[in-house]
Amino acid sequence: MSPIIIKTIQFFLSLSILIVLHELGHFIPAKYFKTRVEKFYLFFDVKFSLFKKKIGETEYGIGWLPLGGYVKISGMIDESMDKEAMAEEPKEWEFRSKPAWQRLIIMLGGVTVNFVLAVIIFIGLAYAYGEQYIANDSLKDGVWITDTTLGNALGIETGDKVIAVDGKKIKALNNIMPEVVYGEKITLERNGNTIEKDIPVDFIETISDNRENARFIKPRLPWIISQVPEESQNVSVGFEVGDILTTIAGTNVIYQDQVFPILEANKGTTVDVVVKRNGANVPLQAKVSEDGKLGLMIGLTTMDAEEQGYLKINTTDYTFIESIPAGWNKGVKTLTDYIKGMKKIFNPDTGAYKEVGGFAAIGGMFPDTWNWPQFWATTAFISIILAFMNILPIPALDGGHVMFLLYEMVTGRKPSDKFLEYAQITGFFILIALLLFANGNDVYKLIFK
Structure with a gap:
């Protein structure tokens, strides 16, 4: 089967799981607080749906436009912009009639589920597969810099030992690049001397321009x-x-x-x-x-390299109890690293905005062959992304609704329906602009890189 087809199948399977569970995060507390949910949809049903069935007061369906999903909650200013319903007197089963704290829980349900899901996946991966990595301090003669352009930009040479990034010791060889991308200072040992270098603010842009050589820090291995x-x-x-x-x-x-x-x-x-x-x-x-x-x-394989003494592979097996804190720590670190990455994106000097990608970039994160551990690890990472993106204080996103609810809870004054309508429209156009920019980046990379 074509790698593109395999990636596409994994992408839609992962996306479907994440969307359904995210919307369940809104749906379950809404039903618990006796709020009517009119629709529950995977993908958007613009003009028509591929499937729909009404059970009780809720219509469940699958739309044809795979840009997300939604639950339509009665009495809420959302993407449906149902002004007629909002013009009527509030009903007790409507979202707007519920106490602010209940509305806040309903709105936070989606991002909470996304983060918890990622942690659960990381727990499962830790328990099922453990952790295996090349110990960075086992490379007695340092690392091999396979691309001099990237090496010179970072200030690292073949034979250097990478000690730390931002003062944090690097344990695993494959952690060097993620830490460097998010970091500001790198500590090296060269010819027995410890040196500290600033990571160039535009290093992400340098990597972007040399994408095919991005994995340029490798272990030094013999010519076998x-x-x-x-x-x-x-x-x-x-x-x-x-x-x-x-x-x-x-x-x-x-x-x-x-x-x-x-x-x-x-x-x-x-x-x-x-x-x-x-x-x-x-x-x-x-x-x-x-x-x-x-x-x-x-x-030669890493196993053979270990046997011949060129490196050491550390393996950690977790019991179920031990996998819980390991999965939690992985979830927190993934979220923290993503936030660091977003900060760089909003700094034009870094050039990180060039790395913003849309659906093609997300699909490209999946492996070419079917691999369940990689599939679930990628799904967990995307779930973290969805949690973060949805909590941004942008009207039309969960974070926008949360922002207005917090304002209401602090001031005791509820924003008017008219204001919320305008905010929703503004947020919608912001999202469209972000969507066009991200997917436009994908198209640019496909054509020119």
């Missing part, structure tokens, strides 16, 4: 042959799978990053090499192509 292709210029030289390159052109090497510049300097020539095979040193002569390659496949 994994395959000798039939079409290689060195197929008959004597190389074997498992050979470890230790000397090339008279220079001793340990890591892959030390080999590349030597090959570059010896393009189109034949060089003396020494490989280690079953503990013995084997001298060979190899041809370097005009583009500076040996024509060999190299690489």
Whole structure:
């Protein structure tokens, strides 16, 4: 099956789960407080719906426009803009007739469910799969910077050890980039000396311009042959799978990053090499192509790298009880990191606004192949995003309604229905503008990047 189709299926499945549960977060407290819910819809039913069925006082349905979902609560200024109903005298079962604290709970229900859902997913992942990562402090000779443009921008070199970001020690190798993106200062160890560097304010923009090389911080690994292709210029030289390159052109090497510049300097020539095979040193002569390659496949798994002492993989298994705080901490950290990212987006100097994406960007977060752990981890992350975005104090979002309710509870004065109508319209246009900007970014990246 095509990777695009797999991503699309995962995207719509995840989106459907999140929308239904978000709307249930409004629906359940509304029903508990005896507030009438007229509609409960997955996706929007503009002009018509794909499916609908009325049960009791509520019509349940699936719309055709997959931009979200909604519950229509009686007596509430919402996207339906039902002015006729609002012009009538308030009924006891309407939203506007309920005490402010009850209305606040109803409005906070959606984002609460989104955050709780993310935490539950993280708990489940911790319990089912535990946690596994390459220990950053196990890289005895530092990291490999595979892209010099990004490395120079950050001020990091091959062989540096990344100690901390903003004073927080980095435990896992794969945590370096997320912390760098959100951070302000990076602490490195270089040649035995500890140095601290400011992370450029526009580093996110630099990454955006070099997207294909964004994962430029990698562990330093040896040059181990994994395959000798039939079409290689060195197929008959004597190389074997498992050979470890230790000397090339008279220079001793340990890591892959030390080999590349030597090959570059010896393009189109034949060089003396020494490989280690079953503990013995084997001298060979190899041809370097005009583009500076040996024509060999190299690489080893992280498990093999651990066995050979190049890195250490830390594994933590959680009992169900232990997985609860682990899942909670993961949820809080994910939300905190996302808020840090949003702060950078609102600072034009960072260039982070270029990374704002719409539906294509969200769909691209899912893996190319069906992988349940990755699917649920991505769903949890999107759930955090939905929780944060919906609580923003923008009219037409849950956060806008919460803002007006808090104003009412503090001042004792309720905003007029006319004011709420205008606020809803204003919020609607703000959301449309954000939607166009985010998806416009997707289109721009697709065409020009």
